[in-house]
Amino acid sequence: MDARGETKGRPLDEAVIERFREIVGPANALSEPGMIAPYMHEPRDLFAADGRLVLRPADVGQVSAVLRLASETRTPIVPQGGNTGLVGGQMPRGPGEVVLSLSRLDRIREVDPVGRTMTVEAGAVLQNVHEAADEAGLFYPLSLGSQGSCQIGGNLASNAGGTGVLAYGNSRDLCLGIEAVLPSGEVLNGLRRLKKDNRGYDWRHLLIGSEGTLGVITAAVLKLFPKPAGREVAFVGLRSPDKAIALLRRAEGLAGGQLTAFELMARIGMEFTLRHTQGARDPMGEPHGWYVLLEISSQRSGEDARETMERVLSEAFEAGEIEDAAIAQSGADAEAFWRMREAMSWAQKPEGGSIKHDVAVPVAEVPRFLREAGAAVTAAMPGVRIVAFGHLGDGNIHYNLTQPVGMDSAVFLDRWHEMNAIVHAVVAGLSGSFSAEHGIGQLKREELARTKEPAEMALMRAIKATVDPYSILNPGKVL
Incomplete structure (x- = not known):
């Protein structure tokens, strides 16, 4: 047991494994390397998992029995869903930690x-x-x-x-x-x-x-x-994030609650997506510095959604807020537009190392964040490629740094903490958050402890100690 009271290095006792096996059945207590391998690799390949046992309970009764035994034997349990998490929260950290897969509870x-x-x-x-x-x-x-x-x-x-x-x-x-x-x-x-x-x-x-x-x-x-009666999706080209904020204000004013998505993307993210995504095509006739994916939904009719979208884009064009726009002409077009946005996360991987940030700042401060963070990271690492995109409507930006062309990936990734500190300092200066939607997991727990108010951290630790006195549930994550 380490200084935190964690037991990640202690191997599992064979008698305890047998008792877990009796709860879920031999077929659902996985220990063969080939069978547990899918549970030990996460999307970013940042965390090397060293678990030796995966339990797959069939119902809440079996989950309850597993946790009772875990508390009795002080066995750390790591809950895992679809294994798509990006901060290592679903990964076991040593041979003494057991993965609890919820995949069979799927009704x-x-x-x-x-x-x-x-x-x-x-x-x-x-x-x-x-x-x-x-x-x-x-x-x-x-x-x-x-x-x-x-x-x-x-x-x-x-x-x-x-x-x-x-x-x-x-x-x-x-x-x-x-x-x-x-x-x-x-x-x-x-x-x-x-x-x-x-x-x-x-x-x-x-x-x-x-x-x-x-x-x-x-x-x-x-x-x-x-279900909306009508839905319109448009891809918009514009000059800058400031123009995107102006477009957002206009769309909110004209569409109100009908505005159901407003995604911001930098040109370089589009280039990576076009380069590395099969079937991807540029919705615009010529390149633009920035793009917005805009969605308007109507409970009344398709015609109402179309009229609202056309009014937003027409007024924005006249005001000089946008340079060009393409409205999806079919459901297939709308899906293709969305695929461009959704593929952007994964299209960075073929370009080399990527240092990712999931940050949030007040919506009005997004352009300032992009300017200040861009200047700071470029000064620290000339040639770094900044792939910024995300949910402008709620201030959540995925601010990802791709290695400079020609730089060794290992050398680039060795500067992860340095670049994190630079970006997160800008975020803090704007009263933002370094974790908008991906969580804390293993990746950000030290930074959480450094930046959250001491009283808040004390309350979190007190709740954890009360609910989980033996620290068996996902130890080493968040706190």
Whole structure:
């Protein structure tokens, strides 16, 4: 056990492994290297996992039994959903840590079209939730590039954001109730479909965003929304982020709640995407310094959405806010526009090393952040390629630095902490956050401790110690 009370280096006792195996069944207690390999690699290849056991429980009862045994034997448990997390929160750090995969808890238990809710288990894949909502004539607005593999439990545990936050909020705003298992094995049955419930502290909000450090989410009641009658998507070329802010203000004024997405992208991100994404094509006739992907949805009609979009773009063009625009002429066009944005995260990898930042600043300060951060990182590393894109409507920018052409990747990545410090200093100066939607995990826990108010950190540690006194749930993450 180390100074933090963590047991990552202690190997698992064979007798304990056998007891875990009895709970989930031999077929779902994986220990062969080839079988556990998919659970030990995360998307960025930043964290080398050294777990030796993966448990795949079938229901909340088995999750409860696993955690009871873990508390008894002081065995660290690492909850894992679709393994799409980007900060290492789902990765075991040593042979003494057991991965608890929620992938078998994948049922959609109930859809309530009148109350517009869906009760789903933690392992339900986000894309399947979308399809089930669509079959009921409704929709679930959480939209992520990884939605074909990410799972609802992970979305909630990390308080995932995505492209729909502007109109619908993040995962915390899209959840009415939670079923979870505490480290003791006790089950919190909070699957309530109530939109009003003021009976004391709401543990749902504590568990959402806790990254599996306080409890294991096993099911949730999600909010559904009426399916829009019309939806228009446009790709816009403009000169600068300042012009994008002007366009955002205009779109909010004219469209109001119909404005459902507003994504900002730098030209270099477009170039990487066009270069490395099969079938990608530039929606614009000529290059522009910056782009906005704009979506307007209407509950009234397709004609209403189209008229609103055309008015926004026409007025913006006359005001000199935009240089050009292309409105999707079909559903296929709209999907192609969105693929350009969604592929931008992964199109950086073929270009070499990438130092990524998931930051948020007040919306009005985004242009200033981009100017100041750009000047600072370029002064520190001439030739660095800045790939900035993200959710301008809520101030969340993915500010990614790609290695200069010709620089060795290892040399570039060795400066990760230096470049982080430069970017995060600019963020702090604008009263922003260095973790907007990806969470803390392993990657950012030291910075959290340095930058969060001491009183807040003390409260977080006190809650963790009370709920998880043996620190068995995801040790070494967040705190």
